[in-house]
Amino acid sequence: MINFFKKLSKKSFDPSLENALPTLLDENAPFRVKEAFRNLKVVLTVTTPKNEGGAAITVTSSWPAEGKSTIAVNSAVMFTKSNAKVVLVDADLRRGKLAKLFSEKSKPGLSDYIVGDVEYSDIIRPVAAYPGLSYIARGTKTDAAYELLESQKMKDLIKKLKAEYDYVIIDTPPLLSVSDALAIAPETDGTVLVARHKFTNEKDIEESIDLLKYFKANVLGVAVNDHVEDKLSRKHKSGLYYYYSDYTAK
Amino acid sequence: MERQDQNEIDLSHVFRVILKRLWIVIVATVAAAIVGGVFGYVRYHDKNYYGTTITYDVSIVSYVDGNQQNGTNYSYTDKHMTRMTELLSEDLFMEELMSGIDGAPKRDEAGFGAYVSALKSALHFSYNEENFNGLYVTIRVLNNEKFANTLLKRVEEEVPLYVQEHMIIPTSGDTTKYQTTCEEQSIATIGLMNGGQTRREAVKFALILGAAAFVISCIAVVIADSTDKRLRNYEKFSERYGITVLGVIPRLNENTETEVQK
Numbered sequence: 001m002i003n004f005f006k007k008l009s010k011k012s013f014d015p016s017l018e019n020a021l022p023t024l025l026d027e028n029a030p031f032r033v034k035e036a037f038r039n040l041k042v043v044l045t046v047t048t049p050k051n052e053g054g055a056a057i058t059v060t061s062s063w064p065a066e067g068k069s070t071i072a073v074n075s076a077v078m079f080t081k082s083n084a085k086v087v088l089v090d091a092d093l094r095r096g097k098l099a100k101l102f103s104e105k106s107k108p109g110l111s112d113y114i115v116g117d118v119e120y121s122d123i124i125r126p127v128a129a130y131p132g133l134s135y136i137a138r139g140t141k142t143d144a145a146y147e148l149l150e151s152q153k154m155k156d157l158i159k160k161l162k163a164e165y166d167y168v169i170i171d172t173p174p175l176l177s178v179s180d181a182l183a184i185a186p187e188t189d190g191t192v193l194v195a196r197h198k199f200t201n202e203k204d205i206e207e208s209i210d211l212l213k214y215f216k217a218n219v220l221g222v223a224v225n226d227h228v229e230d231k232l233s234r235k236h237k238s239g240l241y242y243y244y245s246d247y248t249a250k
Numbered sequence: 251m252e253r254q255d256q257n258e259i260d261l262s263h264v265f266r267v268i269l270k271r272l273w274i275v276i277v278a279t280v281a282a283a284i285v286g287g288v289f290g291y292v293r294y295h296d297k298n299y300y301g302t303t304i305t306y307d308v309s310i311v312s313y314v315d316g317n318q319q320n321g322t323n324y325s326y327t328d329k330h331m332t333r334m335t336e337l338l339s340e341d342l343f344m345e346e347l348m349s350g351i352d353g354a355p356k357r358d359e360a361g362f363g364a365y366v367s368a369l370k371s372a373l374h375f376s377y378n379e380e381n382f383n384g385l386y387v388t389i390r391v392l393n394n395e396k397f398a399n400t401l402l403k404r405v406e407e408e409v410p411l412y413v414q415e416h417m418i419i420p421t422s423g424d425t426t427k428y429q430t431t432c433e434e435q436s437i438a439t440i441g442l443m444n445g446g447q448t449r450r451e452a453v454k455f456a457l458i459l460g461a462a463a464f465v466i467s468c469i470a471v472v473i474a475d476s477t478d479k480r481l482r483n484y485e486k487f488s489e490r491y492g493i494t495v496l497g498v499i500p501r502l503n504e505n506t507e508t509e510v511q512k
Contacts, residue, residue: 023502032500040497047496071499192496200481206491221494224484226501230270 022069022101025077040071040223041078047220048190054085056158056168056188058217060181062204063174066196067225072171073101080132084166087124088135091184092173093145096138102127109139113157114148120160134165145173150183158187175208185217192220197227267475268468278467279460286459290452299443300398301372301389304405305435308334308377308385308413313427326382330417334385335375337416338409344369346412347404372401385413385432390443398440406434 025034048055059072072088079086090098091110099106104125108118113136127133142148161168170188172181185191191212195205205222212219268275308326312319326334337343344366348354355362372391378384387405391398413432481487488495 030500030502033502036497036499040499043496047494067499195481197484197498197501198480198482201479202481202487202491203479205481205487205493209491209493219493221496222484222488223496224481224498227484227498228501 022067022073022097024070024101025074037074037078040075041082044075044190044192044220045082049218051162051189054162054164054166054168055190056162056170057220058170058172058181058185058188058191059194060172060185060191060208060212061174061194061196062176062200062208064177066174066194066200068174068194069098069101069171071192071194071223071225072169073098076133076135076167076169077130079167079169080130084132085164086133086167086169087161087165088133089161089168089170090136090138091149091170091180093138093142093148093180094173094178096171098135098171099137102135104137106138107140109137111139111142111145111148113139114151114153116153120157145178145180146183149180154184155187158184175211176204182211182215182217185212186215189218190220191217193222194225195222196225199226264472267472271471271475274471275464275467279464282463283456283460287452287456289459290455291448293455294448294451296393297444297447298393299390300393300395300440301391301443302398302402302438302440303386303388304402304409304438306385306387306409306413306432307435308383308417308430308432311429311431313429315425319426326417328379328382331377331379331382331385334413334417335377338375338387338412339370339373341366343408343412344373346408347401350404350407351400369401372398373405385409389440395440402438402440406438410434 025037044057048057057075059068059075061068069092076086076088088098089110090096090106093111096106096109099109102125108122110123112118113120113123117140123136123139124134125137127135148154158168158170168188170184172184175181175193181191193205193208193212209219209222308331310325345357347369348365355365372389374388374390376386376388378386387409389398389401389405391401410432414430417430484495484498487493
């Protein structure tokens with residue numbers, strides 16, 4: 001009975017979602033999901049301007065638990081499938097969980113490098129499962145995240161990474177919670193705002209985009225995550241996906 | 251033309267919203283219909299009215315030198331018939347009826363007024379409004395068939411006498427005299443007057459409440475939808491705010507409500 005009323009009421013933010021790990025797609029992931037990430041990769045390839053070597057893309061969202069880390073990680077993986085050299089940067093210096101996803105420790109990482117505790121070579125971690133993919137973990141937790149991210153050392157790091165990699169994908173904290181993303185977004189070539197279907201308020205998306213534009217970030221657009229089709233169109237599309245997945249298998 | 255198109259789009263949106271939440275509308279409608287049906291049943295299931303309608307032919311007979319004449323030269327009007335029904339509805343006539351009913355209180359006894367009121371509510375007098383010669387007496391007694399039969403007997407005994415006695419036509423001074431006659435047209439028997447009423451009332455209330463719930467739930471669903479500002483239709487959102495949608499990532503497992511993609 002309680003579940004019935006929960007279902008009736010609008011979904012509200014569940015704080016426990018904040019602690020959930022990003023979802024890294026494997027070979028068993030549904031065809032339609034893998035195709036969606038492939039499409040996103042294609043669109044990002046076309047829309048992101050490339051200056052001074054590679055392209056740096058900021059991935060952010062309005063609020064926590066909207067799927068920005070999932071989008072960032074899986075987009076990076078998709079880029080590597082096109083033989084691109086990709087580095088994933090966990091710029092959420094307060095709660096970043098990228099290292100946990102790869103079953104490693106967060107230290108040493110980005111924050112440690114910026115404060116000068118470690119060298120550049122110490123923070124670059126190649127991911128064995130995905131050739132061409134490396135990542136930089138969060139590092140030591142800090143409350144002075146914005147100050148570290150707006151530092152010249154961070155700007156220099158982005159330039160260095162762009163020179164070395166085809167794509168630099170930076171996973172940042174939510175925009176309307178903390179201002180950390182605003183320190184990085186203007187320094188990158190494009191910003192992807194992640195919004196979760198039937199979860200993120202449209203006004204919040206608009207506000208986030210206004211904020212990014214005000215800080216002179218190049219907003220590439222919105223990536224809609226966790227999209228659930230209506231029953232009728234789901235039936236229709238699942239048929240199409242089945243047809244094409246079957247076709248590609250042959 | 252543009253305005254018309256806009257209206258059509260809005261209407262189709264409303265229908266889509268209702269279809270999407272049709273289960274809420276159906277549940278509300280069925281629940282209200284059940285409540286209405288139960289209400290109608292509870293309200294009327296123990297209310298059985300026993301009675302009948304007796305038809306009297308009221309006419310005027312003229313006598314000349316004591317001999318009945320063919321035809322009359324005097325007839326009742328709407329005004330006379332109205333007066334007749336008023337007379338029959340008065341306390342005096344009720345008292346007349348009570349005088350022949352076992353256990354009915356006398357004028358100076360307790361419960362007299364209540365008994366008169368009960369009788370008045372059980373009896374209804376009307377007349378034929380086309381030719382003013384038909385008097386109708388309807389007996390309607392709640393849940394007491396025996397008393398209905400007693401009342402029928404008393405009405406059959408008293409109404410003709412009372413009408414003939416009180417509806418007096420003044421003589422014109424010559425040898426012609428007039429007399430009112432009141433004769434029952436057919437044998438009346440007491441029966442159940444509201445057979446099937448419980449079912450009808452249950453259905454009626456079920457339909458009324460069901461229809462009301464249907465309309466209210468449709469309105470509620472549309473209002474709830476219009477107040478929901480979450481991102482639902484990304485194509486419209488993109489159009490409305492001029493924001494590019496780079497990609498749409500489906501839920502990993504659409505059957506799992508709690509699936510988390512962070």
